[in-house]
Amino acid sequence: MTRGWLGGRSPCAADAKMAPVRGAALAGCWVVLSRCRGMTVVARRFGAAAYSSAPAGSSKEGQQEEAIARRRGRTQQFVRSHISPRTEKMAVDQDWTSVYPTAAVFKPDSVPLPIRMGYPVKRGVPPPKEGNLELLKIPNFLHLTPPAIKKHCAALKDFCTEWPSALDSDEKCEQHFPIEIETTDYVSSGTSIRNPKARVVTLRVKLSNLNLDDHAKKKLVKLVGERYCKDTDILTITTDRCPLRRQNYDYSMHLLTVLYHESWKTETWESEKAEEDMEEYIWENSRSEKNALDTLLRIKASENVTREELLASDVVKNYRNSVIALKNEGETENNMSQYKESVKKLLNIQALP
Amino acid sequence: MAAPAVVRALRARAARVRVGKGDKPVTYEQAHGPHHIAHRKGWLSLHTGNLYSEPGAAQRAVEDAFVRRFLRGTFPGALLAPLVLRRRGRALLVSALLGRALPPAQLLFLQGYAEALLSALYRSPVRIELLTVPAPPVYKHL
Numbered sequence: 058m059t060r061g062w063l064g065g066r067s068p069c070a071a072d073a074k075m076a077p078v079r080g081a082a083l084a085g086c087w088v089v090l091s092r093c094r095g096m097t098v099v100a101r102r103f104g105a106a107a108y109s110s111a112p113a114g115s116s117k118e119g120q121q122e123e124a125i126a127r128r129r130g131r132t133q134q135f136v137r138s139h140i141s142p143r144t145e146k147m148a149v150d151q152d153w154t155s156v157y158p159t160a161a162v163f164k165p166d167s168v169p170l171p172i173r174m175g176y177p178v179k180r181g182v183p184p185p186k187e188g189n190l191e192l193l194k195i196p197n198f199l200h201l202t203p204p205a206i207k208k209h210c211a212a213l214k215d216f217c218t219e220w221p222s223a224l225d226s227d228e229k230c231e232q233h234f235p236i237e238i239e240t241t242d243y244v245s246s247g248t249s250i251r252n253p254k255a256r257v258v259t260l261r262v263k264l265s266n267l268n269l270d271d272h273a274k275k276k277l278v279k280l281v282g283e284r285y286c287k288d289t290d291i292l293t294i295t296t297d298r299c300p301l302r303r304q305n306y307d308y309s310m311h312l313l314t315v316l317y318h319e320s321w322k323t324e325t326w327e328s329e330k331a332e333e334d335m336e337e338y339i340w341e342n343s344r345s346e347k348n349a350l351d352t353l354l355r356i357k358a359s360e361n362v363t364r365e366e367l368l369a370s371d372v373v374k375n376y377r378n379s380v381i382a383l384k385n386e387g388e389t390e391n392n393m394s395q396y397k398e399s400v401k402k403l404l405n406i407q408a409l410p
Numbered sequence: 411m412a413a414p415a416v417v418r419a420l421r422a423r424a425a426r427v428r429v430g431k432g433d434k435p436v437t438y439e440q441a442h443g444p445h446h447i448a449h450r451k452g453w454l455s456l457h458t459g460n461l462y463s464e465p466g467a468a469q470r471a472v473e474d475a476f477v478r479r480f481l482r483g484t485f486p487g488a489l490l491a492p493l494v495l496r497r498r499g500r501a502l503l504v505s506a507l508l509g510r511a512l513p514p515a516q517l518l519f520l521q522g523y524a525e526a527l528l529s530a531l532y533r534s535p536v537r538i539e540l541l542t543v544p545a546p547p548v549y550k551h552l
Binding site: 160161162164165175176178184187188189190191193194195196244245246247248249252254 | 437438439442446450451452453454456457458459463464465466469470490491492494496497498499500503505507532533534539541543546547549550
């Protein structure tokens with residue numbers, strides 16, 4: 058026999074459904090005892106006979122509802138029967154994708170893992186998962202387990218088309234589609250989908266894919282300046298001066314077209330190109346050539362050799378190659394030793410180390 | 411230039427529960443001060459507005475403040491912890507930790523009412539998830 062008392066819980070041995078309450082103060086009231094899984098709830102019901110009123114929905118913990126009577130006026134705590142959490146009823150080989158089909162908040166009674174999170178108290182452990190706000194704050198990926206992703210892929214397969222079989226290597230992709238356009242879409246929280254950064258368009262193309270001769274390539278490189286990378290031979294044009302992405306794309310294509318055509322034209326003032334404007338070192342008509350030939354002519358003054366003969370000779374060719382290598386590629390071990398050898402041969406001073 | 415002494419004094423007392431005799435139960439959230447955010451605490455409100463060069467920080471902050479006030483009044487006495495707000499695209503997901511002061515039928519009604527009203531106000535889906543615990547989760551006693 059259980060004693061009914063205000064707001065409390067009491068263990069019940071019998072499976073009694075209804076029992077009159079002891080205590081004169083509660084005369085005329087029926088106490089509803091509802092028994093489920095160990096603990097009982099005691100609720101008071103005024104007036105009419107008690108009945109089980111299961112509420113319309115279930116709590117967010119997924120527990121079943123038992124008979125809970127309506128309260129009137131009292132602000133005491135609503136005691137519900139202690140039902141074991143759903144985790145205890147889960148099979149080990151259950152389908153996890155049905156428990157967390159979409160991104161959802163962490164539900165401690167639905168996740169059968171003994172997770173603790175938080176900074177522990179001194180000589181204590183991190184707080185458990187029940188009522189743990191830290192676990193609610195962080196994003197969880199319980200809906201993205203490998204089986205779930207497999208299901209997503211299988212569902213999406215119907216909407217995908219095959220990659221064209223003719224484009225099976227990077228080189229073929231580059232050969233058929235030499236121009237790469239890069240645009241970025243931005244997703245953010247809030248009701249607005251507009252983001253001004255989304256209008257930026259980047260166009261990349263390899264100059265080897267464009268039909269340019271030597272002069273055109275040099276002129277194009279001079280025209281674009283920093284946008285050309287010598288190591289990868291890629292020209293990058295970034296446009297963001299128009300408010301819309303399509304406008305920026307059109308503008309970048311227009312720029313490419315204009316650059317191409319302009320680089321093929323030769324203006325009259327281009328003939329005034331001086332040695333400082335040259336992109337790479339050219340030995341012909343340079344000071345190095347002049348100095349070398351002058352020196353050799355002086356050395357061999359008695360032999361009556363001509364400049365053309367000297368230019369055609371091997372030693373001078375060797376010297377020319379080594380100087381060009383030094384100027385164009387910079388100073389490396391190889392280049393310096395090559396230069397040393399060529400100078401020794403030129404001036405005929407093999408004896409020195 | 412340092413902030414005025416009054417401001418510094420106020421900041422030193424912000425969001426902290428003062429140590430007492432040892433009889434005051436505090437939750438994890440209350441026990442750690444604001445300097446523990448990102449070290450021992452997470453953020454109660456997650457959205458992209460606070461990231462570098464992303465728009466909308468102020469609007470999201472105002473929305474957050476209103477939602478917190480509104481739901482604090484909707485579930486009187488039942489909220490055990492500050493709300494956890496998350497935004498997924500344009501949807502606002504609210505996680506509320508409640509005590510069991512209200513019967514489930516009333517809780518569900520209030521949840522539906524709040525969801526409908528806030529969704530109409532903000533013209534974006536608002537979803538409220540309720541989590542009830544029998545008692546406030548005590549972290550330590552101060």
